[in-house]
Amino acid sequence: MIIEQLEEPLPGSILPTLGGSWYTDPDVFALEQERIFSTQWMCVLRGDDLPAAGDYRLVQVGREQVVVSRNRRGEIRAFLNVCRHRGMRVCTEPAGTARKFQCGYHAWTYDLDGKLVAAPNLTKMPDVDRDAYGLRGVAVQEWMGYVWVCLAPEPPSFTGTVLGDLVTRLGEAETFDAWQVADLRLGKRIAYDVHANWKLIIENFMECYHCATIHPELTEVIPEFADGWAAQTYVGRGAEFGDGVEGFTVDGSAGVTPLPLLTADQERRYFAVTIKPTVFVNMVPDHVVVHRMFPTAVDRTYVECDWLFLPEVVEAGTDVSRSVELFDRVNRQDFEACERTQPAMSSVAYADGGSLVPAEHHIEAFHAWVREQLG
Amino acid sequence: MHRLCSLSDLTPGEGLRVDSVAPPVAVFLAEDGTVHAIDDTCTHQDASLAEGWLEDGAVECPLHESRFCLRSGVPDGGPARGAVRVHRAEVVDGEVLVELSTAAPCLPPGVVSA
Numbered sequence: 249m250i251i252e253q254l255e256e257p258l259p260g261s262i263l264p265t266l267g268g269s270w271y272t273d274p275d276v277f278a279l280e281q282e283r284i285f286s287t288q289w290m291c292v293l294r295g296d297d298l299p300a301a302g303d304y305r306l307v308q309v310g311r312e313q314v315v316v317s318r319n320r321r322g323e324i325r326a327f328l329n330v331c332r333h334r335g336m337r338v339c340t341e342p343a344g345t346a347r348k349f350q351c352g353y354h355a356w357t358y359d360l361d362g363k364l365v366a367a368p369n370l371t372k373m374p375d376v377d378r379d380a381y382g383l384r385g386v387a388v389q390e391w392m393g394y395v396w397v398c399l400a401p402e403p404p405s406f407t408g409t410v411l412g413d414l415v416t417r418l419g420e421a422e423t424f425d426a427w428q429v430a431d432l433r434l435g436k437r438i439a440y441d442v443h444a445n446w447k448l449i450i451e452n453f454m455e456c457y458h459c460a461t462i463h464p465e466l467t468e469v470i471p472e473f474a475d476g477w478a479a480q481t482y483v484g485r486g487a488e489f490g491d492g493v494e495g496f497t498v499d500g501s502a503g504v505t506p507l508p509l510l511t512a513d514q515e516r517r518y519f520a521v522t523i524k525p526t527v528f529v530n531m532v533p534d535h536v537v538v539h540r541m542f543p544t545a546v547d548r549t550y551v552e553c554d555w556l557f558l559p560e561v562v563e564a565g566t567d568v569s570r571s572v573e574l575f576d577r578v579n580r581q582d583f584e585a586c587e588r589t590q591p592a593m594s595s596v597a598y599a600d601g602g603s604l605v606p607a608e609h610h611i612e613a614f615h616a617w618v619r620e621q622l623g
Numbered sequence: 624m625h626r627l628c629s630l631s632d633l634t635p636g637e638g639l640r641v642d643s644v645a646p647p648v649a650v651f652l653a654e655d656g657t658v659h660a661i662d663d664t665c666t667h668q669d670a671s672l673a674e675g676w677l678e679d680g681a682v683e684c685p686l687h688e689s690r691f692c693l694r695s696g697v698p699d700g701g702p703a704r705g706a707v708r709v710h711r712a713e714v715v716d717g718e719v720l721v722e723l724s725t726a727a728p729c730l731p732p733g734v735v736s737a
Contacts, residue, residue: 320636347676348685357674357685365674366685369733371647372669 261605263612268598271445271590276622277546284525284621285310286399289410291527291540292316293395294554295324296434302360305343308542308550309399314386315339315349316395319360324390326397327362327383338383349383358383392529393430393556394538410523417521419484424521426509427531432556433563435535436572440551440579444586445593446526446543447618449551452582453520453528453539455608462581465574469493469500470518476607486517486531496532497570498577503534504561504568524617530575534558535568537575547590553579624713624720627660631717638673638682646728648710649673650719651682651693659693660712660721666698666705666729705729 270276292307293316304317306329313329315338331338331351338351338358348365350357357366362383370376387398389406396410411421418424442449452458459466459473467473471490489496495503496518506515510533519531526541535557542550555572592598604611627641633652640663641648649663649672661682663671670686677683681690681699689701696706708724 347683350685355686359674359685366670368686369669371664371671371734 263604263609265451265601265604265611266447266615266618267601268593268595270601270618271448271593272546274546277445277543279622280543280618281310283623284618285543286312287404287621288525289389289396289398289403289406290525291394291396291523291538292326293540294434295390295393295395298324298395300345302345302347303343304339304346304349306339306341307397308544309386309397312399313337314397314399315383316388316397317346317349317360324388324395325361326386326388326395327358328386330384331356332364332381332383333367391430392538393432394540413523414521417483418519423484424531426511426514427507427536428509429529429536429538429556431559432536433559433561434554435557435562435568436555438553438572438576438579440553440583442549442551442583442586443547444549444583444590445547446541446549447614448586448589448593449541449549449583450522450525450614451608451611452586454522454611454614457605457607458582458585462585463578465498466578469496469574476605486514486519489516489518495534495571496574498573499570501570503532503571504566505558506534507558522614524614534561535571539579551579551583624722627712627719627721629718630658630714633658633719636677638675638677640671640673644723646730646734647671648721648723649682650712650721651677653677653680653693658712658714658719660710660719661691661693661696662707662710662728662730664707664728664730664734665689665691665703666707666731667701667703668731669734672707 290309293305298318301318301320304315307314307316314326315329316326319325329337329339333354333356336351336353338349348357348359355368359365362385364378364381387403389396414421414424456473457476470487472487493500497503515533521529528539530537535555538554540552544550627650633639635652636654638649638651641650647663648660651659663673665672665684667689668686670684672682672684674685675682681692683690687702689698689703691698691707696709708726708728710721710723712721
């Protein structure tokens, strides 16, 4: 009878989530790979991950494996990791340094710009266009110190999509400049293999209704989270540190050297931005935490989380472990919750989805966006 | 002297294959500004050395990584055994001129010089 009641319009407090199959159906995930991860700008790695010419890394974008590399002129390039001859994976190590990309099957060889430069007997095939038979290129942008790629032949406007999400949260994109994210250095990176659908992770990140229950350390530092309203429900306002809290650390003790350009209303506060589809950025007075998600299956998501500090902090070998531990604990708490949610998504009890309370209503905009992308 | 190309056709750190002569010649503009010309075809298997990686006065064949010295033509490591010919190159009024070697070229199996 309760189910019948829920089919009636409720007086405003509860909005529905997506139905359970959105989190379990491989066909939905295949559509997401095609219409979201293969059409949007995807943040794949930090530019500093490729310090020298010839450095490369493999990343998963949608269904594709992409080689991201730096050419001899220091420019970032990205290619599909597919030999144009017979299709073998050209790069077989997850990361490395190369002077060329050579397929291990018939030795078709590509330069760091992806152009076909050598193959057995290639000089006797002068009609083979070296660019047309080069590795298939992928669009690249660098922003925030990160490399973003887009598989679409005609990528959407970076300003309209990535920076648009920033404006939605902060009010204006320039506000973000105060954290100087491109100039910061990697202090710590932790990877998480999360057995949950990527949307559960996004939804978790967007709300703080769960904070008082599963994030005791975070709620100590930011007591206002105990009322359940997330930083992501406001525009341009950060969540305040508690009285007596000295820094965004696991025990509220002082952090490291503060970022110098922050304004008074950015100090002692925590800001969070979701950049669809797979990036979270958290900004606090002395560091920035960037999450990149790589959905690999309908029920599995690989997450890399970077803690970025001022260059002098990293170069001096300053102990940042208390800063790192706070969000690492938050991550583990969140991902455990997502992993305990995932198995229930296929239950008959969740076939029509669950409930969003008022402090979570803004998640509906994310669901609307997903529906719109999938058509 | 043969004119192979203009200096402006060359990119520092890279090679250019010139096939107006037979066998083709690879011209390199090294990072130190010097210009070098050697036979373009690797002596091990048919591949263009002009597309190879130029570093420390040697070019690495893009196919199997034999490194040929730009001054001696001798390979150092990798499967190639024979040396490529070195042609004396100079730049006159922005043009790259070479005195083609009269030695017999060392070419890989299946490649003929004319």
